[in-house]
Amino acid sequence: MGNDAVFRVDGLRKSFGHIEVLGGVSLDLHAGEVTVLMGANGAGKSTLVKIISGVYERGGGTMQLVGQDFAPQEFLPNTPAEAIRAGVVTVHQNINDGVVADLDVATNLTLDRLSGSGAPTLFNPGRVRREAKAVADRMGLAIDLKARISDLSLADRQMVAIARAMAHQPKVLILDEPTSSLSSAEADRLFALLDRLREHGVAILYISHRMSDIRRLADRVVSMRDGVISGVFDRKPLDYEGAVNAMLGRKIHLDRIVARNSAKPVLTVDGLRIAEGAKPIFLTLGDGEVVAITGLVGVGKTALAETLFGVRKPLSGTMVLNGKPYAPESTGEAIAAGVFLVAKDRADSGIVGDFNIQENISLPFHKRMSRLGVLKRRIERAAARRQIQELGIVCRSEKDEMSALSGGNQQKVMVARWMSQAARLFILDEPFQGVDISARRDIAAKLRASANGRATLLFVTELDEALETADRILVMSEQTIVGEHRNADIDLERLLAEVAGGPLHSAA
Amino acid sequence: QDKPAPFDKPGAVKIALVRYLSTGDFFQAYLSGVEAQAKALGVDLRVLDSRQDAALQADMVDQAIALGVQGIIIQHGLTESMKEAAQRAIDAGIKVVAFDVNVENPKIPQIEQSDRDLARLALEQAIKDNGESWKAGYVYVAGIAPLDRRNETWVDFKKKYAGINEAAMFGTLDNPIANSVANQARSVLSANPDIKVMFAPYDEFAKGVKIAVDEAGFNKDIKIYSADISTSDIAAMREPDSAWAATAATNPAVVGQVSVRALAQLLAGEDPGHNVIVPPTLITQKDLIDKDIKNMEDLSAKLPQFAHADVAMPAWMPNPNAK
Amino acid sequence: MSSGWVRMAAARDHAIRYGFIVLLFGLIGYFAIAADGFVSPQSAVFIFQSVAITGVLALGVTATLVVGGFDLSIGSVATSAMMAAAYVMVVLEQNAVVAVVACLLIGAAVGLINGWLIVYMRVPDLLATLGMMFLLVGLQRIPTEGRSIATGMTMPDGSVANGTFGAGFLALGRHRFDFFIPNLIPVSVVVLLVLAVLIWFFLEYTRFGRMMYAVGSNERAAELAGAPVKAYKIWAYVISGVFASIGGILLAARLGRGDIASGNNLLLDAVAAALIGYAVLGAAKPNAFGTAVGAVFVGVLLQGLTMMNAPYYTQDFIKGVVLVVALVFTFALSGRGKR
Amino acid sequence: MSSGWVRMAAARDHAIRYGFIVLLFGLIGYFAIAADGFVSPQSAVFIFQSVAITGVLALGVTATLVVGGFDLSIGSVATSAMMAAAYVMVVLEQNAVVAVVACLLIGAAVGLINGWLIVYMRVPDLLATLGMMFLLVGLQRIPTEGRSIATGMTMPDGSVANGTFGAGFLALGRHRFDFFIPNLIPVSVVVLLVLAVLIWFFLEYTRFGRMMYAVGSNERAAELAGAPVKAYKIWAYVISGVFASIGGILLAARLGRGDIASGNNLLLDAVAAALIGYAVLGAAKPNAFGTAVGAVFVGVLLQGLTMMNAPYYTQDFIKGVVLVVALVFTFALSGRGKR
Ligand SMILES: Nc1ncnc2c1ncn2[C@@H]1O[C@H](COP(=O)(O)OP(=O)(O)OP(=O)(O)O)[C@@H](O)[C@H]1O
């Protein structure tokens, strides 16, 4: 197999300041193969991708494009444009780097053509829309081409970015965690497309932390650890466990969850309606309990989370927290009442880019960390250090800029922020976005270990994540809760039917 | 010729010019006059420029005191901000003269270019050219001291000649001033096409009005009267069929020279008098054409009263214009 | 949703799209009644003429707004170009073509430097162009030591500058084209209209223009999609600089001399026009058509008020009030708006 | 990595952090040698005094920069406050306290309106404050029809205004505190220093200041962290307005009259100081300490050049060049920098 490599990376190095991130990475990509790259958060996957795609300058090593009809040629893109022109197309990890929010879908789908040098000078909206439609159709995208990107959900934005990359007829396609904000239906569409590209001989590098993706797609698995390749697995059947162990440098073992019961209710939700025409939601969360709510994208999980946190107002219904009526007017009131939310989409709604790790962690708790309005930095720093330790955030110090962290570690900082103080009701909306397997289990374990004294509510699209973490799993569909399961003896079939909004829903 | 002490030793005297306004031709010419006379006298001149910051200008007087100058010329500024600063200089034993700002101090000679006279000369010419009743446009921005003084004369004239009908008053100091005033004047002319006389007692205003009059094609129907003069004003007045009929002006360079001379007199123990007035000259389009005056040098050469004022001119005083 | 609600939303959409245009025509109607002689071809031409220079500057600054930048140096570029034109013709005794070329080169050079500072030296836009503004305000005065430039002027070294403004150059400020009525439309208005159409077409209907919007909205995404983001940004500043220098040429041609002025008011008026443009047709973003309408709007307002004898300070006041009200209207209703 | 490389990186870090301060001291050293009398307590006090008013304005605008906004109205707020103070004392014949309170209220009111426009009406910051600027420039001249306000002035209705500036009020501009040397430090310098320390402490060490930075960096994240984002933004504009009105009070006290021609350059000079502040200690973001240093830097530069008899236009030029060079230095090296 190794002889039909179309893209070859040899001894690639990269340092930021005096921290070495890539210590000589060598990797081959083969035509018509999906190579999955696995690695813990901060292993250097995105950095590698950014070098290949011309965003970062490499610190050493070589890259080569190899083809049947031409001699191997040095591949040294100075800009993303050069990489694209050479046929190496990338969908980056940060979705907002993939689309331009103020422009419409059609322009976004054809963005690279507009900036290509061969493109016609004139911008003909009709023609652009036709081209965009062709691009969208290939992906089976059903988005209004005139809609502005800023009005779309994250999943739709991601699909737009992927569709554009696909349309290039690339030689090498790189996808950096493309499914982290997609629903399984959309992910399935993506996989079907990747299958087609594979048949057409495209070399695909696929980065993901989701085992289900990896199992579905991989022809080869390459593990990466601390900036070097730590294992290549291409003998069928693929040794996934070995790959995970190689990427972590140790074995992980999965403790079965012992589902707990709780007697003391912390939050009672009574007849809450979060959307026009939706059925009311009834819900009780107990002390020490970890509850996961799952459901497809767009069923109202975020809406419910935001309602509980005071960002939105319910249309009707009441809530009782700690035996007292709870109707937060603002996020500030919610926090004061002990209700915390780890919001989804960290780049938009979590990370303060100008702040370092420490300042990001302390953000909601300034009041508790200050006297007469003056911040006590020693307390702030101590809290940050504790969280970095607890969650194993990979960084130099608590003073690091957020932009210097890998995606998964940024996500950990977001969780750390809200774990740094005791909550009564702890809500996490897609907290595992971009977090590697072992870190995910660590976080889940931390959540469970610290669960006493509060109720914990998790919103996840991935069922696996719910199964690994929760005592109880609720299913949402059409802006309301349609099913409830104890995580002990789950009827998976019934649960999946509820998720899909099947017969049970109509029976309800 | 022997100069009295302290001017007998070249370079022994240090004086400061403390300016409020500096941007523009008038101020540049004034400065060149100051420099020329200072050079002729052999004194060391420091220029402190507050760039229209009245508070800073007051501080600069103190700074000049700290620099150990013997004399200070205060050029423009606000009475309120300069009065005390000037007094502090006097208290420090420094001789002070003030140009175009009243510092209300009997010990400080006031150099003036007499704005009232400037306006009067121009308006008298307007009466002479156009009779006693006409429809006028007037360019004025309140709050600027010399313009306020020129305005007083205009108000007096309107009282005196009932036939003067002020159809429109406008003006702006948005820069470039001529361009902004041209826009306004165009509007005024569209609204009042029967205006006969434009009184624009500041040459930047007059330039703007002239542009508007030309653009509207009214240059043969309207006459412009103004104050102040510069090389480009001369060119504008000399254009064929120019509407700009006359201007009254003092030579800013001469005013600069007079300022230094008055200060020198004080330093030499002489008294230049409390009000040192540099008389204005009326300059008409006809003068410029008849005498073939093309620029400020020609003007000085051919209108001697413009080139030199025998003000503050004791016998020992060197004349910087003497070649 | 009830159809009443839909109708209301549609009405609101209309209010956003056409509110400003309606306001403009309302204003014209009001002045037509209140001020004699406001309605005439000459008056219309004059309104365009009075905003030609700021309008050209505003179109240039629109380009920098589109890429998410800002150019505070345009006023000083215009006055520098004016001084340069006068210097070239009067002191160096060159002809009109040389003067125009010199101005355009200055504009392009300043734009390049601004762009280089912002793109490669990563100096924030406001900062870089503010520094450039101070620098140019000083620089343009150094050759003549702060004197205005006019034929016959005395140079610092005592010599007399005898060059003259070429007739061709002055024609840029004074010639009028026939248009139904003889001698109706001045060159400056033609320049404004041509540049407005050009930049509008460029921004809306060429891929370069589209990419500039993309760069302004999300630089990183545009770069990752393969756009030469740095080049686009630099180009925007070059456009801005060149347009400002064209404004300076028109200014020199109108004044017939090189006048000492800071250009601050040109800057503010141009920025006002470009920002008012956000409100036109509910764009809520920089756009060339809006900028042109914004410039005309200010022109109409000032022309009308001046004709009604309103003193200059009430004009500023009303300009401010109208600006604020018009914009509240657009942005509050549209619910978008973010720079 | 080799230790040489580490040392180089450290050197670069130092260059970024201290480069600007070194430049400032270098400048002081140069002027100390080149210009007589530059080094003296009086000269130092004078430098502070010369930048006191712009410095106060710059500190205010820093607050709006911190929340990611901008305030173009500060210059006109200052001059409006000056006119208001004069009007209250001279025309309405009230005492100094009333005048000061009136000014502060005006500043706060303008800040509130600006904030309201930006936060609730969603008008972009530059636009809202530009409109406010025009509005105030006109408004402040309406009561006196464009005249300056001084004791004994004739009002539009022909009456004579006989009030005077209270002695207490004038003392704000003229009194000097003893400090080793008698009569050394003027009130305005004390005000500048006190306000600088206050706002610096507020922004760096209080939770409110910290949250303002968060709001400026990621509004939504700040909101989801429980911050009342709208209130913070409005407060920033109120701070800016109040500081500008304090600047106006100082100006009125220094001038002893309400002068319509004063205060033209306040906006640009204040913005320059605040933006230079980005470069101090390699902050690459708005910060109060940097702003204060920026103001002093401009003061030192202009004072030194004045003492070396540099004409006014070269001062502008050098100010621009130094600004650009200093900022290239900081931003190019630091590799951060984004507004
Ligand atoms: N701009 C930067 N400056 C300094 N360090 C950086 C920078 N970008 C990344 N790093 C560091 O490089 C390492 C690798 O980051 P990278 O983003 O490549 O990880 P990753 O493998 O993609 O992780 P994840 O799965 O979390 O996305 C991390 O330790 C990160 O802190």
Ligand SMILES: Nc1ncnc2c1ncn2[C@@H]1O[C@H](COP(=O)(O)OP(=O)(O)OP(=O)(O)O)[C@@H](O)[C@H]1O
């Ligand atoms: N800005 C918006 N404009 C219009 N509809 C919206 C908007 N935001 C959300 N919605 C709709 O509201 C509903 C609930 O959305 P919400 O984001 O809560 O879904 P979700 O289940 O949390 O999805 P996800 O899994 O992506 O978090 C969806 O139907 C969505 O399309």
Ligand SMILES: [Mg+2]
């Ligand atoms: Mg990554």
Ligand SMILES: [Mg+2]
């Ligand atoms: Mg959600």
